[in-house]
Amino acid sequence: MEINNQELINTALSVIEIESASVRKLADRIDDNFIKACRLLICSKKSVVITGVGKSAHIGKKIAATMTSTGTPAIFMHAVEALHGDLGITPAGSAVIAISYSGETEEILKLIPTFKRFAIPIVSITGNPNSALAQQANINLNVHVEKEACPNGLAPTASTTASLAMGDALAMCLLQAKGFSERDFATFHPGGSLGKKLLTTVKDIMHQHDELPMVVKDTSIEEALSEMSQKNLGMTTIVDSISNKKVIGIFTDGDIRRTLASNINIETEMITKVMSNKFIYVTGKTSTSEAINLMEKYKIYCFPVLDDKGSLIGAFSMHDLISARLV
Template identity: 45%
Template sequence: MIAKINGDRALVLAREVLDIEADAVRALRHQLDEGFIEAIEFILQCRGRVVVSGIGKSGHIARKLAATLASTGTPAFFVHPAEASHGDLGMVTSDDVFIALSNSGESEELIAILPLIKRLGAKLIALTGRPASSLAQLADVHLNAGVAKEACPLNLAPTASTTAALALGDALAVAVLDARGFGADDFARSHPGGALGRRLLTYVRDVMRTGDELPQVTPDASLRDALFQLTAKRMGMTAVVDNEQRVLGIFTDGDLRRVLERSGDFRDLPIHSVMTPHPRAIGPDHLAVEAVELMERHRINQMLVTDEAGKLIGALNMHDLFSKKVI
């Protein structure tokens, strides 16, 4: 049997779900207490690793929390509570912090291993929706992720409760990240394979054109010479440098359009008379994303790369930055 969709009802229900879950997350602000600070301290003082556990929907949230902690400077991993009872508990040591997630706080698989966690001497942080639950009472610290109701019309399927647990876990991970002084470079080192890693780890020196690929002329060169460099090197510009490679100006395809608006034969004009003096430049040790930001802010498609003495050592083109996936 194929169910019929009532579009109006579906939209009303969807908006109600979003409202209920948003309210559940906002309510967490008022449920935070000193226990949250204590949980941060436990994690910062941890000499081992953070072990995160949960079952069912809470298990999915626990996996996400472990992954977020691991990617933000805190060694962490997920262990399934049922598997822990059959040998995986050997992964946990007295130097670890154990974070247990359960909305009810009564998940049998978790409750079964808690005495062993406590006996090991690992710190136990519980994230539940019931402060009076067995898990909350056994924990060294309890984080209250309780919600007024689920977003499910039957008030049964974990919806608002899992959203609240996810948000509270993120709040904990971000607070720990900040306390560690974990920065953008640290984040990039743990994400080298993704687009974010490329943006944060790619420097100007890695993408700039150099050597024979670098278009340049001296100030006494003719416009004809500059046009040859502009077209042959396909960067949409040529640098104008003196005999010691110090940058004097730049001549771009935009400058060329302005020259073409003049009357007469302009091919033998000296390039210094039509170049743009004092062009914007960047050093090779800046991040490539900084160059992108400057180019976008000043609405330019090319940028020269200079050393501390103002000598030309490279050039950037927006198309190159696209191809290197910096943008």
Template identity: 50%
Template structure:
């Protein structure tokens, strides 16, 4: 027999009650976080020392909502200089324990400290001599008692009015994990460049890892003419290369100047300039802004912004032109 279909409840919303409820949740969880601060003591230092001395990786495990928090903690550790990954405790007892090696450290999360799936695999972990750090809400729990280091993330109350849904407890555990990750980051001297190397596809990675040589036009793609070229020849070169400018170089491809759309507009506004007979050397900008191929692409963006220009020539130490780029190249590379 099919279960009766529940009648939809009223969709009317008591705005004041909704706001009051949300603010209560925030206040409850904020209080749970504040309660963690005095617990950052020698025990926390011991946990950091265990992880810093680890020759392998931090293996994070947790069940249910603690597992979701554990996955995030593992990801944060891994991205901030502490190699880490997550193992589901249920899968661990069906083969995934082989992923945990004697040189690793296990970080186990359980609010009650009595999660069966975690307690079931503890004897195997202990027999291998693998250090165990536990984050629980119960210092008197089985998990806390078997841990080499226990971090207390206990709370006075969940934010859920029923006291059932993990809310403040998961927030407290997550903050404790973040505290570990950042303390370890600083202890290792982890830098923004290190962070970028583990986030090459992110905006910070592109800013800190992408060099001019990665985005510049080279070889036949460089707009380049000699100083005795006519304005028409300069415009044809600019049109072919699509960079809005052309380098003016000597016979050794050393930079003499640059001819841009702006130079052309200024010449058109000057009644004294005979464009039919002028050479590009008569109208070019001498001493243009340039950049080296080994510089970061973000430095090119900063240079363009500072001097309100849209393209740059790339030169070597002898002032020989080796590349060119414009703002569109930086946009395509998502540097700006």
């Protein structure tokens, strides 16, 4: 069978429209029942156990992964395997999310007596509020869709998307209820770019000791320019004295252009005449994520790093962030 390009486009657009419409209709079902489901899961003393069969199993795995990475311990348990021993991962104190669009999945229904025996509450996600699963669950979340996006009306498409969206809504509400922060997210994602930015501090990448661009206050502009050229960080700091390294100003590449345009004698004039005594700095504990935000906000691409007393302990630039693959 041949299909032309326009037919492919029309099919794709139809799928997106049907699935997006199915998700939009869920908004009308975010009600007291949804709140009760959130409260039930928040009160779970153990893990949230998510179960399903077929395509619902794949959706359940994704919801479990999302919850686990956002502060809610969760695990997926295949309903078939649960009937053959895996029920051991649902101890008392757990809560169950059972996903079945028909609400009549035999393997899931066979698990319900065991859940009830151990007083494990059940939140069902079904497309039929009158189904056996919905009726036996403590709370049912209705994800009914008018039709699937499959041209034959057979392959689970809109229904699985709706189930996933409902699961994501639960996960994000639990995240908020638990006060799960951006830094918490980074802790659980140390290998990701966000985790690396949040967990890596300025101290980890900054230049120190002999690499620091630094001159004392009675240094000439010419000598300061030489220091900048040698250290190659796009700036130099001006300190009160070598002993205490208390920073009283900075001089950057941008200041060079302004200085040369003013016809100042760089051999005789002191750097204090042209330095900026109001400047942005960071501490060694500052996350590189925060440093990047400061760079974007103030359009500054190099920073001095100061300790609690205002003394210079390091310096870094955008190039250091790039070298560390943080941007």
